[in-house]
Amino acid sequence: MSDVNRIVLEVAPKKSFASALDWPGWSRSGKTRDAAIQVLTDYAPRYLKVAEIAGIDGVLVAATTWNTIDEVSGNGATEFGVPEHIHDVERSFFAQDELERQIALLRASWQYFDEMGERVSAEMQKGPRGGGRDRDVIVRHVIDCEPNYARRIGADTPSALVATPEGLAEHRRRVVARIHEVNENQLETKWPLPYFVRRAAWHVLDHAWEMEDKDLTGKER
Structure with missing residues (x-):
C-alpha cells in the first residue's frame, strides 16, 4: 500500500474520534474533531511501539500527512468513548x-x-x-x-x-x-x-x- 495516512472521523457534540484506517488500533478521541486529530497525532510515539513489534514502518510519516477521507456525525456511543461507526470505505x-x-x-x-x-x-x-x-x-x-x-x-x-x-x-x-x-x-x-x-x-x-x-x-x- 502506497498511502498509509488515511483517517476517518466521528464527530459528536461532546466528543469526537479520529481513527487511522491503515493502522488498526490507532484511534483516539477529543472534545472536537480537531482535538481528536491532535490526540491521534500525539499518540504516534506510542503506536510506533506496536508497529515495531509488527516490523512495519511508516507511523511517524503518517502522523504528519493525515488525509481525512470520511467524516460522519457521531452518536451516543461516540460520546461514551467508542469508535462505533462503520465507514463506507470499510x-x-x-x-x-x-x-x-x-x-x-x-x-x-x-x-x-x-x-x-x-x-x-x-x-x-x-x-x-x-x-x-x-x-x-x-x-x-x-x-x-x-x-x-x-x-x-x-x-x-x-x-x-x-x-x-x-x-x-x-x-x-x-x-x-x-x-x-x-x-x-x-x-x-x-x-x-x-x-x-x-x-x-x-x-x-x-x-x-x-x-x-x-x-x-x-x-x-
Whole structure:
C-alpha cells in the first residue's frame, strides 16, 4: 500500500474520534474533531511501539500527512468513548498484502497488551474520588470481550475458551484463521473485516495505554 495516512472521523457534540484506517488500533478521541486529530497525532510515539513489534514502518510519516477521507456525525456511543461507526470505505475486503499487514498489526496489539499487563503494577492509580479499576480487572475485561468481538465475524470462539493463557492463544489463532477465511471467500459478516480489525485492536490498545498511564511502579502510593 502506497498511502498509509488515511483517517476517518466521528464527530459528536461532546466528543469526537479520529481513527487511522491503515493502522488498526490507532484511534483516539477529543472534545472536537480537531482535538481528536491532535490526540491521534500525539499518540504516534506510542503506536510506533506496536508497529515495531509488527516490523512495519511508516507511523511517524503518517502522523504528519493525515488525509481525512470520511467524516460522519457521531452518536451516543461516540460520546461514551467508542469508535462505533462503520465507514463506507470499510465495507469491503483486503487485498492480500494489506490483509497480512493488518493481521500483523492486530497480533502486535495483542502482544503489546499482554506485555503491558505483565509489566504494570497490580494496583492502578485512582481518580480524584478514588474511582477506577485495578490491573487484573482491566485485563479480565479486555480478554472477556474478545470472544464477543470475534462473533461479529463468525469466529468459533466460546467465551470459556479464553479462561486460560493457552485458551486465549487458541482463541486468537481461530480469529486470525477466520479473518483469512472471510477475506478469501468474501463472506458477509456483521462487522466488515476492516472495521473488525480496527475495533478489536483499538479495544486492546486503549486499555493497554490506560494501564500504562495509571501504572504505579516506582511511584509513592
